[in-house]
Amino acid sequence: MDLAALLVTPFARLTELGGLLLVIPLMLPVVGLLLAPLLRGRWLGGGLLGRFTLLLLLLGLVAALAVATAVLTGDEALKYYLGGWLPPLGVALKADGLSAIMLLLSAVVILAVGVYAQREFQVPPDASETRASLVFWMLLMGVWAGLNAAFLGQDLFTLFVALELLTFSAVPLVALDGRAETLAAALRYLLFALLGSVLYLLGAVLFYGTYATLDITLLAERISGEPALPPAVIAAAALMTVGLLAKTALFPLHLWLPPAHAGAPPPASAILSALVVKASFFLILRLWFDVMPGALTPMTAQILGGLGAGAILFGNLVALRQARLKLLIAYSTVAQIGYLFLIFPLAARAESAALTGGMLQVVAHALAKAAMFMAAGLIAKALGHDRVRDLGGCVRVLPLTLLAFGLAGLSLIGLQPSGGYLTKTLLTAAADGTGQGWLGLVIQVGGLLTAAYLFWVFGHVLFGVPSTPAMPIKPPGRAQELVVLALALGALLLGLVPPALFDLVEVGRAGLEASAAVATAMAGAFGWSKLWGDVWPLLVVGLLVLGMLPWPDRPAGGSPRPATTSLSVTGHWAADLGTLLEPADRGLRQWPVAGLSLLILLLALAAAISTGA
């Protein structure tokens, strides 16, 4: 009893801080970032900096929990005026339900990454600091600081600074291993992300030039009072949206994502894929739902939804063609980002389901993708490579890791009771309810394609011929495996969370019924007919894919490598489709073509926004 009281009392006092509470998640990572260059040497059997960061991450989790509790129990957004200055002069912080969810999600995922990376980025006993250890831990703090600032900021310029902090911290993480290839990927990311920043800033300037304020609440008031959107606001919305899309890597602006996310060290990939691209997406939500809520014309919504649908189909199909596990997971991120943009065409008439489903996708994908990237890291470390075709036999070496990989995959596919299941059910219901059944179809096909590449990976894992003697070069740490498993379980069991907690989504915005939507989606999720209806298409896909695996012609002698492989019938189909898609992807990811896509998108969005103005 006393122990419980001891734990609860400071927590209760934290939630009583009100708006001041928001300063803690804003400043904790910044202080960590600033102290990091001074912390070297060893502590508690590891690098001092790594251990210190872990401590800070635990505090950060407590702070995020306190914010979420305060927002949920208070049923209204927390607000804080920095320096006591009211907008438009000063800068406000605000945590509504969406901010609270994002804060908590970041705290959980970064903590998991922090535990995982203790081993990977420790300081050897004979050194006080290494390049990789300082850069990784400092930039992890930098990313965290940028994320929290982006989730709490209420001022378009503060949000710009948050994006800069995020970009400058995320980019060097990509090139941490120092190979020429990853440096090129990092530069690509830097240039495209900076282009996005410039477009965003230009939009912010136009907002200020029109209304003399950058505060989101004040802007919303002034814009909703306009009889028609002024041209500057139309231009600003188009510029900011496209800039943020470039940072989110929505198809066809994904040129930087696959090499960057696949080339980074696994814990960094996990952060980049799970959280960093979500921050710019979150700001797109802020722009369209909070800054200019009435201005989302059907045309704009269709463009964003159409790109999302394109991302789901294209990303998944290209993922199916990847020979390396990490690239496969990176293309899967390209596809999963697509689901987020289905919110826009669905929100006009089914806002509850669309926003709840979208936020669930953010959470479920973050947990699952972080787990998958880190699992892939353990596999690559143990085997010395991540070629899917040569994964045979690794299940004996890394049973727990592969279990986690598979469970995370179930959430991506969208099987009950995972977060992915809730996302797909809510979004499909919203699509059917608003007469946009084709979006529902895209969601279903996306799930099946996801299943296809996961079956492909597991087909090789389970039935492939071991290419190397099944001895791990470096066995994974138990803590690493467990933390990956915990993330995967989190994604898988998200649907079993009490529906009342999902009411967090609606705090701070009127007219939403998140928990009711979730409860409806979960009701009957485990009925036999529903289960069978969801599982049989997967089984068909599984059989097709297993028929597609290259069956090795087992050599008669003792040579461990199969000499040739023959493709089955479905394999030939896939190969034909692949010869079409791979050049298309390579073309889209050329600089001039990506620049052209960006320009066309910018003009199209400006035209679409003005149709309703």
Add this chain to the structure above:
Amino acid sequence: MTNALIVDAALALLVLGLALWVIATRAAYRAVVGFVAYGLLMAIIWVRLAAVDVAMTEAALGTGLTGLLLLGAAARLAPYETAEFDRRPGRGLRVLIGLLCAAVTLGLAAVVLLLPAPAPSLASLVADNLPPTGVGNPVTGVLLAHRAIDTLLESVVLLPALIGVWSVAANPAWGGRPGSLPRPPASSALTLLAQVLPPFGILVGIHLVWNGADDPGGKFQGATVLAAMWILVLIAGLREAPALRERRLRVLLVVGALVFIGIGASGIWLAGAFLAYPEGYAKPLILAIEAVLTLSIAATLGLLLAGPPAGDRPIGTTS
């Protein structure tokens, strides 16, 4: 037509012409030179618009520091330029992209011309709320009091940027001296310049920061001048750059933002809000923050120019 209008029109045409030239010119080096000239003209335009603070920042950071970084990059990239030029996209694609860019530019120009006039502004609100901050320069008031969080986060952003530069070092070189500065052969002229100029430069830098409280100027401009003096001394070889593992250097890099956060946090108890200043103490606290931030920013900017660590050998020597 007044003389001022003629000057303004000439400036505008010059800037537009230079901008087009920077885009059109093939050699990166010439483009950078054009960019520096463009930046200086922009600074003059900011002065014409009575935005002296912006003009100083444009000249110091946008042109001076960025120009130096770009010149270094252009020199290193020169050998690859022909190959890169041959890999440019086909004429059709280039024309299409050019047309779309032109459409966006014209659209933006039209939008800017359609902005409300007179421009809505917070200037009078800032002026009304300047007295509690104790400073006379409204820009400083906005940056250090009204929107202190942005300034704090901006100064923090420099750190990941510097770490990004350091991160491309080779592992064995980690913690050593930075190695990207040119080291021209010793000449009496350079040595003399590096001995004579810094005392004045340091004075100008301090003046800019001190003056920034009430007149145009401030920590970023002052810090750039200080960094430039430091770099001059390093290039002339009068001092060696410090090894990047040195604790004093690391402290120097972060002390500005840490003091800022410390003073801001004390505001929670003393002034009722994070980043608020207690009544009557605002000006000395703002000056204190500016002073330490200047040191940290100068060190960071200097090190950004000095490049990633290259081991412990003195710069300029090749192994």
